[in-house]
Amino acid sequence: MFEVIIGLEVHVQLNTKTKIFCSCPTSFGDEPNTNVCPVCLALPGALPVLNIEAVKKAIAFGTAINAKVHKKSIFNRKNYFYPDLPKGYQISQFEIPIVEGGEVVIDFDDGSTKRIGVTRAHLEEDAGKNIHQGLFSHVDLNRAGTPLLEIVSEPDMRSGDEAIRYLKKLHAIVRYLNISDANMQEGSFRCDVNISIRPKGEDKLYTRAEIKNLNSFKFIQKAIEFEIQRQTDAWEDGNYETEVVQETRLFDTEKGVTKSMRGKEDSAEYRYFPDPDLLPVVIPDEMMEECKKIPELPDAKRTRLIKECGIKEYDASVITSTVEMARFFEDMIKEGAGAKLSTIWLTGELQARLKEGVTLLTSPVDSKKLATLVKRIEDSTISAKAAKDVLDYLMKNSLSVDEAIEKLGLKQVSDDGAIQAMIDDIISSNSDKVEQYKNGKEKLFGFFVGQVMKASRGKANPAKVNELLKKQLS
Numbered sequence: 001m002f003e004v005i006i007g008l009e010v011h012v013q014l015n016t017k018t019k020i021f022c023s024c025p026t027s028f029g030d031e032p033n034t035n036v037c038p039v040c041l042a043l044p045g046a047l048p049v050l051n052i053e054a055v056k057k058a059i060a061f062g063t064a065i066n067a068k069v070h071k072k073s074i075f076n077r078k079n080y081f082y083p084d085l086p087k088g089y090q091i092s093q094f095e096i097p098i099v100e101g102g103e104v105v106i107d108f109d110d111g112s113t114k115r116i117g118v119t120r121a122h123l124e125e126d127a128g129k130n131i132h133q134g135l136f137s138h139v140d141l142n143r144a145g146t147p148l149l150e151i152v153s154e155p156d157m158r159s160g161d162e163a164i165r166y167l168k169k170l171h172a173i174v175r176y177l178n179i180s181d182a183n184m185q186e187g188s189f190r191c192d193v194n195i196s197i198r199p200k201g202e203d204k205l206y207t208r209a210e211i212k213n214l215n216s217f218k219f220i221q222k223a224i225e226f227e228i229q230r231q232t233d234a235w236e237d238g239n240y241e242t243e244v245v246q247e248t249r250l251f252d253t254e255k256g257v258t259k260s261m262r263g264k265e266d267s268a269e270y271r272y273f274p275d276p277d278l279l280p281v282v283i284p285d286e287m288m289e290e291c292k293k294i295p296e297l298p299d300a301k302r303t304r305l306i307k308e309c310g311i312k313e314y315d316a317s318v319i320t321s322t323v324e325m326a327r328f329f330e331d332m333i334k335e336g337a338g339a340k341l342s343t344i345w346l347t348g349e350l351q352a353r354l355k356e357g358v359t360l361l362t363s364p365v366d367s368k369k370l371a372t373l374v375k376r377i378e379d380s381t382i383s384a385k386a387a388k389d390v391l392d393y394l395m396k397n398s399l400s401v402d403e404a405i406e407k408l409g410l411k412q413v414s415d416d417g418a419i420q421a422m423i424d425d426i427i428s429s430n431s432d433k434v435e436q437y438k439n440g441k442e443k444l445f446g447f448f449v450g451q452v453m454k455a456s457r458g459k460a461n462p463a464k465v466n467e468l469l470k471k472q473l474s
Contacts, residue, residue, distance in 0.1 A: 002197040002235065004228055005205060006163050007155035010170060011148050012180045013126065013188040014057045020125050020147035021048030021091065028186050032131075032140035040145045042086035047277050050075075054147040055281060057179035058098045058123055059291035061149060064173050065118055067102025069288065075123075075278045079271045083139050084128035092150075094272040097122035098281065104153075104173070105299065106165040107317065116166050117154035124148050143187075149179070155194070155205070160224035164217055167191065168321070172298045175323045190215040195227045196244075197235065206240075210248045211258055223251040227258050301326055309339035318347050324360045328367045335371035338378055345374055349388065353395050365394050372401040383462065386410040426451045 019026055022039035038046035062069040076094040099121035105113050128144040130137055151170065157163045171189055174180045182189040196208035209227060214220045227249070234243040249258040296304070302320040306313055319329045325346065332342040350370060354363060365373075373390060376382050382390065382405055390404050397404065405411055430451070453462070 001200045002232055003200045003202075004158050005155045005196045005198065005208070006157035006159075006224065007194040007208075008151075008153045008157070008163060008166065009192040009194070010151040010153075010167065011126075011190050011192075012151065012174050012182065014054050014147040014149055015178070015180050015188075016051055016053045016057070016147055018051060019145035020051045020054050020123065021145055024145065026146050028183075028188075030142055032138070032142060035142040036144070040086070040141055042088075048091065048275075050278065050281065051147060054123055054149075055098065055283065056287070056291045057147075057177070058121065058149055059283065059288060060177050060179055060294050061121060061151075061174065062099035062102065063292045063294050064177055064297055065099075065102035065104055065121075067118060067121070068100045069283075069292075070096055070098055070100060071283050071288065072096065073098040073122075073281045075275045075281070076272045077275050078124075080269075082127065083137065084130050084141070084144065086128070086141065086144065090125060090127065091275055091278070092124035093122035104166055104169050106162065106169055108165070111313070114156075114162065116156045116162075119152045119154055121149055121151045124150055155196075160221045160228070163193065163224055164221055167217065167220065169298070172321060172323065176297050177294060178323075184215045184217075187215055191220065193220065193224060193227075195224060195231070197228065197231045207244050207246055209244065209246070209258070211251055212248050212261065214251060219251060219253055222256055223258055226251075226256060230258065298326075305329075309333065311339050311343050315343045315347065319343065328360050328370075331367035332371040332374065335368055335375075337371035337374040341374045341377060342371065345370055345387075345391075349391060353391065364396075364398065365391065369394060369401055376401060376405065380463070381405065382410050 013026075014020075016026060018024060019040070022037050024035045024037050024040055027035065039048055059069050073093060073096045075091050077089040078092045078094070079089040081088055097120040100119075102118040102121075104116045104118060106116055107113055124147075126143050126146040126148045128139055128141040130139055132138075153166065157166060171182050174182050174189070180188055184190065191214055193211040193214060194208045195211070196206045198204060198206050209231070211223050211227060214223055231240070231244050234240045245263075247263050248261045250261045251258050298320045302313075302316040305311060305316045305319065309316075311319075318325070320326045329342060329346055332346065333339060350360075350363065350365060354360070358364075370391075373387055373394075376390075377384055377387050386405075386408075389408060389410060390401065393399075393404050393408060394401065399407065430447075
């Protein structure tokens with residue numbers, strides 16, 4: 001039996017308006033090589049100037065994971081040659097990163113938790129992007145110089161499941177902090193996975209393979225599972241030393257396999273040295289204190305919602321899993337909707353209808369509309385069954401909740417007199433069944449309820465029907 005050792009290096013693009021060492025915009029999807037300048041292109045004589053906003057966002061992250069934020073940190077040159085790196089080196093941090101230590105606590109379905117240590121988080125510039133088309137490769141340098149926060153974990157994860165839970169928690173933290181949009185499809189949140197195995201009971205760390213540039217939770221999980229199996233098979237076949245070498249691998253998403261890309265460099269091969277064009281970063285006390293004032297994070301919000309709203313722990317975990325859902329839920333509560341029904345209609349009914357790229361942010365039914373719908377259920381204007389029809393209609397039509405209810409004719413009949421008149425008609429038409437009910441055949445009560453609902457075309461308030469029927473039949 002083997003134990004799996006997993007460590008992750010997560011690259012988070014910080015959502016600053018401009019790049020980390022120049023004033024070029026960081027906007028995504030623009031015409032290739034238009035957001036560039038002499039600094040991005042590494043033209044002779046161009047000098048970098050640090051973007052203070054990137055530093056502020058790094059401080060906020062360090063605070064969120066209970067890490068040490070160094071008052072003084074240094075930028076280094078990391079030397080390697082690749083087409084998307086114009087300078088021939090990357091400006092990064094090595095000896096003294098801005099953030100050191102810290103932890104991320106992951107949650108399991110059974111309520112247990114596990115601490116995943118964070119070694120460091122350092123600022124650096126992103127490289128450009130290579131675009132391969134047939135026999136040719138093109139380089140787009142729009143991304144070159146975009147500020148990155150590289151978050152390096154301890155090798156504390158023991159399965160693909162733990163790695164995904166860690167990544168999702170990290171993703172939520174940077175979104176709650178609003179330091180990154182963390183859009184995985186656009187490469188704003190991507191990770192490198194380091195994997196090795198060892199016989200259970202051993203403390204020794206064996207050769208690790210690095211899987212590079214994964215930007216989908218699904219593909220990360222599959223890449224980890226394949227690599228674990230590849231290394232396990234090599235060990236059991238007696239080929240571990242020849243097949244598992246220190247290297248960088250890529251994941252083929254179509255075939256579901258990892259492939260060798262290149263040998264993995266040691267830190268010495270990067271020939272790190274302090275960048276002579278950049279002074280050490282020294283954070284003033286006032287700036288440090290200001291940046292440490294961070295918003296409420298997922299775990300704290302979950303605890304508060306359980307206490308204040310009386311919702312279940314599982315529901316609170318789902319609601320706080322993303323900042324968008326947490327805000328949506330809290331906006332519903334502010335509108336006066338009850339917490340229990342808000343939970344059901346947000347995490348169940350609305351989520352089930354968000355398809356084909358529609359998200360909470362782009363949903364035609366916003367928090368105010370969904371809250372109003374919930375309130376109409378609570379005040380018995382419509383039934384929960386009718387509310388589903390209203391929600392379906394609102395997803396396709398731009399009307400208010402009350403307008404949709406009127407247009408669909410789904411308003412419940414709650415008037416005692418109107419319901420009583422229906423009950424009287426049903427009872428007078430079914431005297432034989434009334435007699436059977438009074439003689440102990442209590443299952444017939446459902447028959448009477450069904451007849452009243454049929455007579456009202458489903459619009460009678462079920463609670464009122466039950467109340468008045470019991471009174472009449474007794």
